[in-house]
Amino acid sequence: MxxxxxxxxxxxxxxxxxxxxxxxxxxxxxxxxxxxxxxxxxxxxxxxxxxxxxxxxxxxxxxxxxxxxxxxxxxxxxxxxxxxxxxxxxxxxxxxxxxxxxxxxxxxxxxxxxxxxxxxxxxxxxxxxxxxxxxxxxxxxxxxxxxxxxxxxxxDLKLPEPDELYQAIADVSRSLQGRIKVALQPEDIHAFVQAMRGMTLKQAKKVVAYAALEDGKLDSSDVARILERKAQVIREGGLLDYFPPQQNAAELGGFTGLKQWLARAQVGFGAQARTFNLTPPKGILIVGIQGCGKSLAAKTIARQWNRPLLKLDAGRLYDKYVGQSERNFRQATTLAETMAPVVLWIDEIEKGLGLNSGDADGGLSRRLFGYFLTWLQEKSQDVFVVATANDLSQIPPELLRKGRFDEIFFVDLPEAAERTAIFKIHLSRRQQMPDSFDIAALVQATEGFSGAEIEQAIICALYRAIYQQQPLETALLLQEIKATVPLSVSRREDLQRLRAIALERFVNVK
Known part of the structure; x- marks a missing residue:
């Protein structure tokens, strides 16, 4: 509006x-x-x-x-x-x-x-x-x-819309006339406005003025400064974290089924889908074993669709003051709608909207859960929700029924081909040449390991290599892998129970 x-x-x-x-x-x-x-x-x-x-x-x-x-x-x-x-x-x-x-x-x-x-x-x-x-x-x-x-x-006085933000840029440019050089093309101004979405009018004016005064000019290079300050402003709010598309370098090994689904779902946001009166996808729920890539999947979706990513830790919603928790939820969803199109990642949704509190919190968790279901069903803006969960037993049954989310995915431990991709990604990210390692031996040694456990083994081995003043090699990696007790061993019964439930009811990401 x-x-x-x-x-x-x-x-x-x-x-x-x-x-x-x-x-x-x-x-x-x-x-x-x-x-x-x-x-x-x-x-x-x-x-x-x-x-x-x-x-x-x-x-x-x-x-x-x-x-x-x-x-x-x-x-x-x-x-x-x-x-x-x-x-x-x-x-x-x-x-x-x-x-x-x-x-x-x-x-x-x-x-x-x-x-x-x-x-x-x-x-x-x-x-x-x-x-x-x-x-x-x-x-x-x-x-x-x-x-x-x-x-x-x-x-409801929502956050500034584009018309106000365009005017804010003009006001700042006029107030600093003679002190800065303005070199903005129409496409640059549009990029400025998109970068400023989700900020208050005062915050937007301040960040534009800062970007202009820092180097004496206002041009396309200042978009990065605005995004950096915007991430800081949102983080200071205490509810959300912000990851602009330009700074999202997430890579996901495997997850072929999820990637194929996302490619199909993306057409739901296009003009052809609207001609058939198809509603855009609302979101997905990803459940599974800790450290197997649920969080990375949320980041990858935002990167693949070239959208900003907002992360909401569901536990942050709760406040000791009456009514403040509900207000926190409204504030978070309002910000997401203002910044649309955006991906809203609700991390560990069972902690904020689950069954763990019972009646001990005066029904607050149930009220928040009700607000969430209503918002998910009725939201009018292009906000794609990616909810992740570790503990299925704490997720309300209403959230798992068909129709709440467009799809529910289950993330299992990575198979051999996926572990191969994970090793190559993390070794390359740390300036190592994957071809110089015996990847087959490493993959075999990490049977039952999660992606996070593989990454941590590489990190620990690199620290040891630096300490011993030698290059990282397969033997050091194998040594760290053997010293690690994965979750598939330490929590075998829990994982077997989760796998038994999920494989019958949800779609595998592979």
């Missing part, structure tokens, strides 16, 4: 007598711009309130009589109305205003825990319901008392 469409949606809510609108966002300035734009078209006054400032007519608001219209932008702050800093005083004053207006109340929700303030707020809201004035509450992690929540409508 473009910013103009967002404004129209907000205007519709105001005109349809909604007295309380809640905008839960960290982008306070953008919410303020939305309210101002909507109010100007409706010819309504706008008042801002904060506990620090009190109530004041918003700059640029129609009939803002006590601001200097000829002063430079942002050179003076609006003059606050006397004795309106306290929430109760502000609400009583608002009740006396007899013309239509929108009141932007910043971080106001916490004050509604006071009984007198909550009662006065409801009386103002009842009054506004009859003449189209509106109270807009903004802030982060908003919780409303029950008696107020049922009268409020929540407005």
């Amino acid at each position: 473009s910013f103009a469409a967002t404004v129209r949606h907000f205007q519709t809510l105001v005109m349809s007598f909604h007295p309380i609108i809640v905008i839960e966002t960290v982008e306070e300035e953008r919410a303020q711009a939305l309210v101002s734009k909507a109010a100007n078209s409706l010819q309504m006054a706008v008042f801002d309130w904060s506990i620090a400032q009190g109530l004041a007519r918003s700059p640029g608001s129609p009939h803002a009589r006590w601001t200097n219209e000829y002063a430079p932008p942002h050179s003076n702050l609006p003059q606050a109305i006397g004795k309106t800093a306290e929430p109760i005083d502000m609400l009583r004053h608002v009740q006396t205003i007899n013309f239509k207006a929108i009141y932007l109340l910043k971080d106001f929700a916490k004050h509604l825990n006071e009984a007198v303030v909550a009662r006065q707020f409801r009386e103002v809201a009842h009054q506004f319901a009859h003449h189209s004035s509106t109270l807009v509450i903004t802030g982060q992690a908003i919780e409303l008392p029950v008696e107020i929540a049922h009268e409020a409508v929540w407005f």
Whole structure:
């Protein structure tokens, strides 16, 4: 939805007598711009309130009589109305205003825990319901008392869409005029916008300004800087990790069945599939033995389809505060939808949406699981979900039934041909010549090894070779392999149980 469409949606809510609108966002300035734009078209006054400032007519608001219209932008702050800093005083004053207006109340929700303030707020809201004035509450992690929540409508201010990001690039270029050289072609600007998707407007402007000022110019080479900063911003959010296509070097040995399925599934995103009213693939679930390439498969899918990869560790969703876990899930899926087309990798899904908690968490895991199923079924954006799981016993049965995912794959221990490919990949990655090793002997020695165990044996052997000041050779590798006890031995019964269940119900990746 473009910013103009967002404004129209907000205007519709105001005109349809909604007295309380809640905008839960960290982008306070953008919410303020939305309210101002909507109010100007409706010819309504706008008042801002904060506990620090009190109530004041918003700059640029129609009939803002006590601001200097000829002063430079942002050179003076609006003059606050006397004795309106306290929430109760502000609400009583608002009740006396007899013309239509929108009141932007910043971080106001916490004050509604006071009984007198909550009662006065409801009386103002009842009054506004009859003449189209509106109270807009903004802030982060908003919780409303029950008696107020049922009268409020929540407005979803999504992350900036391309039209806002194009404007952000123009604004930064104009503000830095004379200090930087702008050398952007239309395709470069498009690449900038794609790289900025998933960031707040303020973050996007900052990262463009940083990229421009670092070398005194804004050109196509700055896309890499933006992607690097974007990965950092998403990681700082604490829920997701971001892997841009340019930095995804994943290689997957074997998995022929999965690769063939992916090649077929990719056509589901094309125009021909849409002409037949076919819905694009929703996602896949990969279950199997630890260290056998489930995580690598998720990265390879993103690389093969040339899409960004977002990784969600399901365990990160949980928070000690009531309602925050659900909010974390909404935040993660909203970010994924904003960045579409994207691959969303939910790692160890059974830890966050499984059965391990029972009733000990007050039903939170079941609620999150319900949210996930609903979102997976109804998501409208091109987000392909790759969920991975190790423990089948903790996965809810509803998730395993046909139709939830497009396919469920089982990853078993690698066979001889796959182990050959794994050895060649990891030896080459560490500047070793695979042809100088007895690969056949290594493959035979690693019967029952996972891909991760093979990689670790190579790493340990390389450390030993460096320590002994000698080149890596087959004998050193065999020595490390013999010293390793693979999972197929240490957890033989668990693996046999998993294999028995999976081979009957799921598709093998081979």
